[in-house]
């Protein structure tokens with residue numbers, strides 16, 4: 001009878017240990033998934049930020065010269081020498097078949 005009780009106790013202790021192990025594993029999993037979520041959020045934020053920059057780059061204004069049909073970045077040293085200037089986007093100047101300045105828009 002006492003022997004059976006000891007076996008029962010041992011079984012109980014083992015069951016408790018297993019339970020604790022399962023709980024520990026579960027909480028670790030939760031912590032990791034929270035970390036993954038945080039990382040995911042940061043990644044999304046970074047992507048969103050870059051997307052905004054990308055959108056801005058489409059809005060960059062270029063300065064065109066109707067005389068020689070070239071377009072420049074607004075801070076190009078030739079821009080201040082231009083007597084006639086047009087402001088527009090890259091797309092607009094490409095449509096007009098303007099060519100990029102060899103100095104400021106050199107590839």
Ligand SMILES: [Zn+2]
Nearest residue numbers: 072076101104
């Ligand atoms: Zn230029």
